[in-house]
Amino acid sequence: MIRGRAKNLNEDAIGVIVAVLDGWSGKLTWDLLIDVIERRLLVRYTRQALDKRARVKLAYQLAKQRVSGGASLKSKSKPSSVEVAVINQRLSRLEAENSRLKFENERLLEQFVTWSYNAYLKGLTKEYLGTPLPRVDRELTKIRQHK
Known part of the structure; x- marks a missing residue:
């Protein structure tokens, strides 16, 4: 079957791919991903296209490390109840932190949209808004002596 070029990766698709990688368990290869x-997006991307996206590449590397590390843990003896309790405690803390960070990110995105709209109303361009900040002179301030 001859396939055409896949549609470009957009932020929504990248979000789905990263979420898939966050929940990945078992062997991970580019082909499996x-x-x-x-199956999820009804689009077939190449490894090269996925690897070019920083978020996807990082999520893939982290998932690969996680699933590789998990394999070595399985070969060790069964964790004690104290270890399980510590792991559960850490998991709860990380889940709470993740929820908080998602909430904070949503608020920041809302703030960004507001600022973008207000800048648009004032006629400010993306280029103007992206102008780098002035360089800060970190030398000691000279104090004038008053006579």
């Missing part, structure tokens, strides 16, 4: 993405 591409197959799952194709």
Whole structure:
């Protein structure tokens, strides 16, 4: 079957791919990931296209480390109840932190949209808004002596 070029990766698709990688368990390869993405998004991307996106690349590397590390844990003895309690405690803390960060991110995105709209109303361009900040002179301030 001849396939056309896949549609460009947008932020929504990247979000889905990163979420898939966050929940990945078991063996992870680019080919397996591409197959799952194709079933989810009905689009088949190449490894190169996925690897070019920083968020996808980082999520893939982290998932790969996580699932590789998980394999070595399985070969060790069963964790004690104290270890399980510590792991559960850490998991709860990380879940709470993750929820908080998601909430904070949503608020920041809302603030950004507001600022973008207000800048648009004032006729400010993206280029103007992206102008780098002035360089800060970090030398000691000279104090004038008054006579």
